[in-house]
Amino acid sequence: MPQSTESLCLACGLCCNGVLFGAVRVAPVAQPRLVSLGLTVVQRPDGSQRLLQPCPALQRSGERVSCDVYVDRPDACRSFDCLLARALHEGEVSLEEALAEVAEARRAVSSVEALLPPAAEPLSIEQRIAQVTAPHPSLTAAAASLRARLDRVFRGRQQR
Numbered sequence: 169m170p171q172s173t174e175s176l177c178l179a180c181g182l183c184c185n186g187v188l189f190g191a192v193r194v195a196p197v198a199q200p201r202l203v204s205l206g207l208t209v210v211q212r213p214d215g216s217q218r219l220l221q222p223c224p225a226l227q228r229s230g231e232r233v234s235c236d237v238y239v240d241r242p243d244a245c246r247s248f249d250c251l252l253a254r255a256l257h258e259g260e261v262s263l264e265e266a267l268a269e270v271a272e273a274r275r276a277v278s279s280v281e282a283l284l285p286p287a288a289e290p291l292s293i294e295q296r297i298a299q300v301t302a303p304h305p306s307l308t309a310a311a312a313s314l315r316a317r318l319d320r321v322f323r324g325r326q327q328r
């Protein structure tokens with residue numbers, strides 16, 4: 169990973185903390201190793217396996233984040249580069265501009281979270297939004313704005 173991309177990801181973590189994705193694909197061959205490292209891998213009805221997000225392996229220290237199982241992280245994590253990381257790698261944005269996008273996305277996440285009830289357990293932001301079943305126009309608007317930002321800046325059509 170190029171130095172500046174690493175600097176960006178160590179200050180971000182949005183693809184691991186349940187904001188961009190609700191789960192990460194895990195190959196069957198990788199499941200025993202992840203379980204031995206203390207992670208819970210769930211099986212979907214179609215037989216595929218997933219590591220739920222927010223990922224328990226994500227560690228935060230001040231403004232920096234890191235992966236506790238970096239060497240053994242799933243292939244879906246290893247191969248993932250968001251649009252912003254790619255743009256930084258290609259020199260289309262500076263590290264400063266990319267970090268500003270992360271800060272802006274975090275603000276958008278906070279705006280949504282401020283409208284949500286406290287979470288009793290770690291859930292992705294989409295799961296938390298889905299728990300609000302009563303009509304909530306402010307939440308609907310904030311969530312739509314957040315999704316549009318995440319798609320445009322980070323996710324594109326990618327799954328993880």
Ligand code: SF4
Pocket residue numbers: 176177178180181182183184188248249250251252253322
């Ligand atoms: S969302 Fe992009 S910039 Fe943020 S940690 Fe993931 S790959 Fe890195």
Ligand code: SF4
Pocket residue numbers: 183184192223224225226227234235236237238241242245
């Ligand atoms: S295993 Fe590591 S890289 Fe993958 S989602 Fe968890 S914290 Fe992120």
